[in-house]
Amino acid sequence: MDLHFSPEEMAFREEVRAFLKDRLPTRIAEKVRTSKRLTKQDMAEWHAILNERGWYANHWPKEYGGPGWSVAQAAIFDIESALAHAPRIVPFGVSMLGPVLIKYGSQAQKDHWLPRILDGTDWWCQGYSEPGAGSDLASLKTSAVRDGDHYVVNGQKTWTTLGQYADMIFCLVRTSTEGKKQEGISFLLIDMKTPGVEVRPIILLDGEHEVNEVFFTDVRVPAENLVGEENKGWTYAKYLLTYERAGLAGVGGSMAAFNHLKEIAQSQRKGGRPLAEDPLFAARLARLEINLENLKITNLRVLAASGSGGSAPLEMSAMLKICGTEIRQEITSLTRRALGPYAQPFVSEALDEGFNGAPIGPDYAAPVAVDYFNNRKLSIFGGSNEVQREIITKALLEL
C-alpha cells in the first residue's frame, strides 16, 4: 500500500499547476469560482486551450491524441483543475462518445469524428433518455428504419443537456422490436441540422435552460453514421455509461466546493463566533470532511483497480457515483444552511458576467440556493442512485 504520490507524480502535479496558472483564463476561473453562468464560448475556449496542450482528451490512448496519462495522472489533473476553478470539461463528445468510437467505431468514423471532437468542430449531446424510457432505458421507442443508404428516424429524446448548443447528437434508437428489448437497439450519430430535428427547451426548477426535448420527424440519417453493428447498441451504451458514472464521482469538484463552504462557514457569524465554531455546524462540517476524504481514497482505489484505460467494474463505479453525488449534494445543502436568511433572495442577473449591482447579503450568496436545487439532478441522472444501488446488490448477491 502506498497512498502517496511518487516523486514523478508530484512533479506532474507541479506541471499541471503551472499550466493552470499560466493558461486558465482568470475571467473564466472567476466565473467558475463565483458560480456565474458559463456561455458556450467560455466552455469552448477552455476546451481549445486544453487541446492545444494535448490534455483535452486526457483518457484517450496516445495514438488518438490522448496524453497517455496513468490513472494517477488523470486523477491529479481532475483535482488540480477543479481546485483552480477550471470549468468541467463538457463530457458528451470527448468523454462519452470518444471512448465508444475508439472501441467500436469504424476506421472511417474514427478518422472523421475524433479530430472534430478534439478541435471543437462538433459540439455533441447525448440522446439516450425518452419520456417513457428513463431508468428503464432499454424500453426506448425512437425508431430508425433502414431505407437504402439511410435510416429514417422518428421519435423523441428528452433531458438532452446543452442540446441547444449541439451540432451532433449520439442517439440510442430502436432498429428491431423482436426478441429482448436490449437486442433491438442501435447507436446512431445524427446531425442536429438535418430537416425534421426540433429542439425545445425545458426550464429547470432554478429557472435555467440546461436541458431540452429533441423531436425527430422523418429524419434521414446516412447509414454510415451507425456505430458498430445494428442491434448491438446496448453494449456500446453500457460501455459509455461506465465512463459517465466514474466521471460523476466528481472528487475534484467536491473538494473545491468544500473549500468554498469552509470559507463561508468562517465568514458567517453565529452568536458572536464564526459559524464554523458552532457545535452543530462544526459537526456537520466534520462529517462531510471525513466522508469526502473517504471518497477521495475510494476513488483512487477504484481507478487503480481498473488500470489505465479508465473503465471500472460496474458495481464499483456504481458506488462511486452514489458517494460522489451524495457528498456533492450534502456540500451544497450545507452551503445553503450556512447562509441562514440570505439563502432566500435570488437575483438571477447576479449570475451573469459583468453584473455590477450590489450583492444582497454576503457577496457569495447569490448562487447558493439555486446551486443546491440544481444539484438535486446528480442523484437522478447518469443512472439514478436507486438504480445504482440495485446494481450493487445484484452484483453482490448473485441471487
Add this chain to the structure above:
Amino acid sequence: MYFHHSEDRQMLADMLGRYLQQRYPFDIRNKISASPEGWSRTHWAELAELGVVGALFGEGAGGFGGTGFDIAAVFEGLGKALVVEPFLGTLMAGQALAMAAGKQDALLAEVIAGTTLLAFAHEEPQSRYDVSDVETQALPNSAGWALQGCKAVVPQIEAADRILVSARIAGAPGDEAGIGLFLVDKAAARLRGYPMVDGGRGGELVLDNTPATLVAKDGFPLIEQAIAAGIVALAWEAVAVMDVLKTTTLDYLRTRRQFGVPIGKFQALQHRMATVALEIELARSAAISAADALGQDRRTRERAVSAAKYTIGRVGTLVAEESIQMHGGIGMTWELPLSHYAKRLTMIGHQLGDEDHHLERFIALGHA
C-alpha cells in the same frame, strides 16, 4: 381529546380553500409571484373581505380569531396554494401591535379590513436568528424618534404601508432589555426589494435617520411572541406543503411506469415513501403542539415552538428532496408545481430560525 378544528374554524378553512382553488390556481400564483410587485392587491382585498386577515387576530384587536389554531387553519390553507401575499408579516406585526397596550385599534382595524398592509422588520444582516441581536439604534429627537440601522430579508416588505421595526433604545446587541418597537411609514423608508428563490419578493430596509413612532419601549417579549405566532404559521404552511408533495408523489408512484410496472411497485421507493409519510405525521404533531402552546406560559410556549421549527426544518428538507428524487427528471422542472412546493418548503427552513438554531434553543430553554 379532540383533534379537529371547531366548526367556525372549519368553515373558514373550507371557504379559504374554495377561494384559492377557484381564484388562485397554480399558473395564476406563478404569474403573481414573478410579477414586478410579487403579490396581488386584488387577492389581498378579497381575502381580507372573506375574513382571512381578521381570523389572525383576537377580539380585543378587532378580529375574531387569533389563537394558535386560527393561525393554523389559515396558513394551512395558504400553504396548499403556495400563496405569496404578505400574510406572515401582517400576522407578526399585527400580533405585536395588538399586544402593545392599546392605541393601535384604528390601525389594526385598517389592517383587518385589508386597506393597510404591515411588515415585520426585526432580523438584521448580522443577527442570524438571534432575537436579541439588535444593532439598529433608536434616537429620541424633538419630533419623536429616528432610527439608524439595517433590517434584513423582510418578506414582502415592499407591499407594506407601515413597517413594524425593532430598534435599540438602550443596552447592547444581545441584551433582551432595551429593544423598542416602532412604526415606520413605507414612504419614509429606504427599501431594496428583490425576488425570492421560492417566489414572491423580499427586501432590505435601510434606516438612516428615519422618523419613527414608538409603539413599545420594552419590545422583546412582544417580538418573541410575534415570532412564536410566525413559527406556528410557518409550521402549518409547511405541513400543507408537505401534504401536497406527499399526495403528488403518491400519485406519481402509482402512474409512472418503468420496467413494465408502476414505479410504486419498487420496494426501494415504497420504503422511502413510507418514511416520508411517517415523518410528515410527526411534523404535523409538532405543529399541533406549537399551535396549542401559543397561549401558554413562556417556557412551555417557546419550547414547543422551537421543537416545531426544528422538526419542520428537518422533515421539510427530507420531504422536499425525496419528492424530487422519486419523481426523477420531471421533478426537476419549472413546469411541474412540485418543484415550487419543494423550494418553498426548503426556504421555510431559512425563516425565523433554522433547524440547528431551534435545536440549540430547545436545549437552552430546557436549562432555564
